Amino acid sequence: MSAKKSIRQIKRLGKKAKAPFPTKEAFVFLSFLIFSTLLWFLYKVSHVQELKVKVPIEYVGIPNNVELVGKLPKTLNVQFKDKGSALFTYILKQELPPFKVDLTGQFKGTGRISLPTNKYEGQIFYKLKPTATQIHIAPDSLIINYYSLYKKVVPVRFYGYIQPAQQFIITHGISVSPAFLEVYGNKQNLDTLKAIYTEPIHLKDVKDSVNSEFYLKVPRGIHLSQPRVKVHAAVEPFTEKTLEVPVTSINLPDQYLLRTFPATVKVICVVGISHFKTLTSESIQAVVNYNTLSRINAGKARIQVFSTSSDLIRYHVSPETVDFLLEIKK
Structure with a gap:
């Protein structure tokens, strides 16, 4: 008899013991049952x-x-x-x-x-x-x-959003590492695959930089060289900085000289507090594009702003338009 069958036999005997007996007879029956169970147990443990x-x-x-x-x-x-x-x-x-x-x-x-x-x-x-x-x-x-399977290298894209808390900002966008990934599949599936995306990421009221690993969404029939990527977003409080920037011109024919009134404009920049000191007027250009000057609105030119700094999050310029005067060089 196997060990499992023996245990089932004990359970059946236990159920029988629950049947109603006179108190004395029940006690005697249970005593003999316990004694016989002990004898059975000693026999089983001594045999293979x-x-x-x-x-x-x-x-x-x-x-x-x-x-x-x-x-x-x-x-x-x-x-x-x-x-x-x-x-x-x-x-x-x-x-x-x-x-x-x-x-x-x-x-x-x-x-x-x-x-x-x-x-x-x-x-x-x-x-x-x-x-x-x-x-x-x-x-x-x-x-x-x-x-x-065939192999292909595709870009990895962030899917979802990271929403900073009030008075906080993402300073340099959201990056994914690695930016490209080896994927494997049959030729038909790989031909239609343009990118791999993260699983939906929804973060709200963020006050600290994000630097965590997230799983990738695996398309059907595709194998990935790794299941997760690291998502980074630098989050910090922001402030405003006002810079006085001279107005210059672009696409201006050599025979002309452009004068603007005023000669400088104010560029109000939104910047992370850690980059407040490094953002200067040398990294920002306020220009008038000769090709966009309107004959209809003669004498008025719209200011365009260009920046070489990655620290500048957003900006607005004051005034947005300036008076100008075109002169022929002597």
């Missing part, structure tokens, strides 16, 4: 018993450029013998800790891998009690069918 357990498989070393055909076996059925005192440990666990199947270097082009399971007896024995003997593993081999 047979048991079957499932051992989970953990596969490692599967490259990203390989597509598996069908599902891999998740467990192995292990049958062995051990002392009865040890079997109750296995009955409570039902499954042993997983063991690793390392497939590194096994994949070559397209084909089939056959791994005899008896090569893993050592790993499985290590997870059993030292008294275990006569181990048998089923199935006798692991069969893995596969084929190789």
